[in-house]
Amino acid sequence: MSEHITSGMVLAAGLGTRMRPLTLHTPKPLIKVAGRTMADRALDRLKEAGVTHAVLNISYLGEQIAAHFKNRTDMNIQLSNEDEPLETGGGVQKALSLLKGTAFFVLNGDAVLLNGPTPTLRRMKDFWNAADMDVLLLLLPSAKAIGYSGPGDFTLDNRSIPAFREECKTAPYVFSGVQILAHNTFDNRPRGKWSLREIYQDAITKGRARALVHDGDWLHVGTPEGLEVAEDYFAKLA
Structure with a gap:
């Protein structure tokens, strides 16, 4: 059920x-x-999915990010300033008043998402169903995650329901950092530093978490080595 997420x-x-x-x-x-x-690439994905209103949370060297995005005028971009990084959950919670609608996208700023046959975020919008979901995660097979060498994050059953790896040594899917979250999942959440993992765990417990498997490429660019791998990837496409 497609929803107009903006x-x-x-x-x-x-x-x-x-x-x-x-x-x-x-x-x-x-x-x-x-x-x-990487931030512009994330915003490019949002724009092509029909998002007209984007928020970036900033803290470390945030004045550089603010200056950079003054020059981007193709979408409405607002900044949420943090005196110190609040982790993923606290950062979204602080910016919540800037995020309109009953659901919204959240993307990590340290990865590059490349579309498969259908633009990925549009595919997620088409899959999203507010009646059944509070959380929709974009996963990909760990072996396909470019620049990633960790043990994986999630398992996934044939009903598209994810579960954390927990005590298992490995899991077949890695989380891309791309997600749709229902606005009301932040009701009564604390201010301060906390992780979105709490949102995922609550949704999984309630049976209201789903996941899609990404059908395009995804590059994890969290280290200088990961950046080198990503540059090599794009050089081969040229």
């Missing part, structure tokens, strides 16, 4: 510790992959 958020407030020394003077979302910043 708001989205890009998480851009992290310290970029694992990307040092590149992030000593440049915030990670402004690091370029094949000539375009």
